[in-house]
Amino acid sequence: MITVKKMQDEILRLKKEKDICILAHAYQSHDIWEVADFVGDSYGLSLKAAESHAETVLMCGVRFMAETVKILSPDKRVLLSNPQADCPMAQQMGPDQIRKLKEENPGFAVAAYINTTAALKTVCDVCVTSSSAVTIIRNMKQKDILFVPDCRLGAWVASRVPEKNLKLVKGGCPVHACISPDDVRTARALHPNALLLVHPECLPEVSALADYAGSTTGIMDFAKKSDCKEFIIGTENSIVSHLQFACPDKQFYELSKNCICHDMKLTTLANVYQCVCGNGGEEILLPDDVMTEARRCLDTMIELGG
Ligand code: 13P
Numbered sequence: 001m002i003t004v005k006k007m008q009d010e011i012l013r014l015k016k017e018k019d020i021c022i023l024a025h026a027y028q029s030h031d032i033w034e035v036a037d038f039v040g041d042s043y044g045l046s047l048k049a050a051e052s053h054a055e056t057v058l059m060c061g062v063r064f065m066a067e068t069v070k071i072l073s074p075d076k077r078v079l080l081s082n083p084q085a086d087c088p089m090a091q092q093m094g095p096d097q098i099r100k101l102k103e104e105n106p107g108f109a110v111a112a113y114i115n116t117t118a119a120l121k122t123v124c125d126v127c128v129t130s131s132s133a134v135t136i137i138r139n140m141k142q143k144d145i146l147f148v149p150d151c152r153l154g155a156w157v158a159s160r161v162p163e164k165n166l167k168l169v170k171g172g173c174p175v176h177a178c179i180s181p182d183d184v185r186t187a188r189a190l191h192p193n194a195l196l197l198v199h200p201e202c203l204p205e206v207s208a209l210a211d212y213a214g215s216t217t218g219i220m221d222f223a224k225k226s227d228c229k230e231f232i233i234g235t236e237n238s239i240v241s242h243l244q245f246a247c248p249d250k251q252f253y254e255l256s257k258n259c260i261c262h263d264m265k266l267t268t269l270a271n272v273y274q275c276v277c278g279n280g281g282e283e284i285l286l287p288d289d290v291m292t293e294a295r296r297c298l299d300t301m302i303e304l305g306g
């Protein structure tokens with residue numbers, strides 16, 4: 001049997017030998033973080049994808065993240081470490097629904113959360129991520145904007161950019177939706193000195209009770225820089241253990257024990273090992289027209305997101 005350490009050493013050796021860049025979303029496990037070239041939120045991963053010079057990019061995350069890498073780096077070989085890992089929110093809407101919404105709302109621009117399929121991005125004007133959405137919506141020239149598919153992130157953005165007319169479409173993350181205002185009351189009662197940090201995919205009534213709302217990277221940066229010693233974390237629970245590891249002198253508590261993204265959990269270190277050995281993962285291949293049209297949406301995101 002191979003140990004975790006031996007497997008990590010082999011991954012590090014093989015990725016160098018084969019010119020593979022490993023990108024990992026923040027929700028991935030610690031043993032994957034340790035072999036990754038970059039760990040971050042969806043926006044950070046997109047920027048890294050656009051600038052990487054490696055021949056192959058291995059995405060440890062969910063399918064839309066690997067598609068994003070392929071669209072931004074069309075000449076690279078892009079692998080999704082575990083082909084089963086998909087974001088349920090990305091399956092909530094397809095291009096036909098967007099076409100219908102556009103017909104019903106003439107003159108509206110369409111901003112799509114990056115947690116969508118490549119096909120959906122082809123019929124939208126711009127992509128946003130949780131860390132870039134406020135800036136991008138503010139920088140858009142249009143006032144009337146359809147925000148799809150996460151109505152909770154959309155509501156959070158709308159409250160920060162009141163000069164825009166955001167029309168929200170029903171949809172969102174089923175994982176963050178499991179957190180209720182009652183969870184906040186319970187956690188605050190148990191940890192009265194802790195700050196509450198949440199992801200804006202949470203229900204608006206939960207985000208409204210938070211001391212800070214932001215992307216996964218935003219939450220981690222806030223906790224690391226803060227003088228406070230205790231934090232209740234309202235996002236996927238892997239962030240609680242990552243923060244506890246990064247800041248052993250502070251205390252981190254789960255806002256809800258149910259906030260677990262099973263899709264993000266699908267990728268294992270063994271998957272990464274198999275991929276760098278050449279016998280695992282799925283190569284992401286997209287039709288040329290999808291690549292071109294979805295790229296327009298992602299390029300606009302990077303242009304307006306700064
Ligand atoms: P971030 O961009 O904040 O990492 O969010 C991605 C995601 O899927 C959160 O659930």
Ligand code: SF4
Binds near residue numbers: 088115173201
């Ligand atoms: Fe998708 Fe929610 Fe999982 Fe993020 S946490 S990947 S939005 S299901």
